[in-house]
Amino acid sequence: MNPFASNIHLPEGLLTPHHTRITRRLSSMKGQYADQPAFDTMLAKEDTLIYEVYENKVPEVRGQLLHGTSIVHPGKVGDEYFMTKGHFHKVLATAEVYYCLHGHGFMMMETPEGESSAMELLPGMVLYVPPCWAHRSINIGNDDLVTLFIYPGDAGHDYGTIETKGFRKIIVENDSQPAIVDNPHWLAK
Numbered sequence: 001m002n003p004f005a006s007n008i009h010l011p012e013g014l015l016t017p018h019h020t021r022i023t024r025r026l027s028s029m030k031g032q033y034a035d036q037p038a039f040d041t042m043l044a045k046e047d048t049l050i051y052e053v054y055e056n057k058v059p060e061v062r063g064q065l066l067h068g069t070s071i072v073h074p075g076k077v078g079d080e081y082f083m084t085k086g087h088f089h090k091v092l093a094t095a096e097v098y099y100c101l102h103g104h105g106f107m108m109m110e111t112p113e114g115e116s117s118a119m120e121l122l123p124g125m126v127l128y129v130p131p132c133w134a135h136r137s138i139n140i141g142n143d144d145l146v147t148l149f150i151y152p153g154d155a156g157h158d159y160g161t162i163e164t165k166g167f168r169k170i171i172v173e174n175d176s177q178p179a180i181v182d183n184p185h186w187l188a189k
């Protein structure tokens with residue numbers, strides 16, 4: 001393949017040109033938010049757009065690097081901030097770099113062994129997600145959270161583990177402040 005370049009338009013995070021645009025609405029996040037009644041009430045009104053991802057595709061083989069932008073819109077389901085689904089990589093021992101371009105958020109991360117880490121994302125911050133850590137971006141601000149991500153082309157995604165078990169920790173608004181708390185629905189198995 002040949003070298004290629006694209007532009008990131010800020011503050012919206014649009015990548016031009018791009019190969020794929022993924023949109024995730026509230027309906028695709030069933031069971032992920034702690035406050036199920038708040039989720040149902042919200043969904044009954046509107047299937048709100050929670051986040052978007054622009055990607056430039058590369059062959060899904062070792063040696064390639066895949067990159068794109070992720071835009072998590074501001075909002076909450078009950079007290080819990082809008083977030084991505086989150087995943088482990090299918091090839092578990094593959095890492096990822098995130099560069100925060102706009103907004104204010106957290107990256108929630110955890111390992112299969114039970115270690116947990118939540119790191120703040122502010123414009124200019126580069127975050128390294130080491131191999132084997134599941135990751136989810138969470139928007140705690142009033143504006144879009146825009147990040148650039150880069151990960152190995154052969155990493156793939158395992159969404160099932162998080163869909164079934166959830167993350168051990170979630171971030172909710174408490175007295176107008178973000179609070180990292182235990183996920184009441186987290187399943188040990």
Ligand code: PAN
Nearest residue numbers: 053070084085086087096149151
């Ligand atoms: C990112 C994420 C992106 C959307 O490209 O895929 O932020 O989050 P979900 O994939 O959890 O819906 C990444 O981490 N890729 O590996």
Ligand code: ZN
Nearest residue numbers: 089096135151
């Ligand atoms: Zn990833």
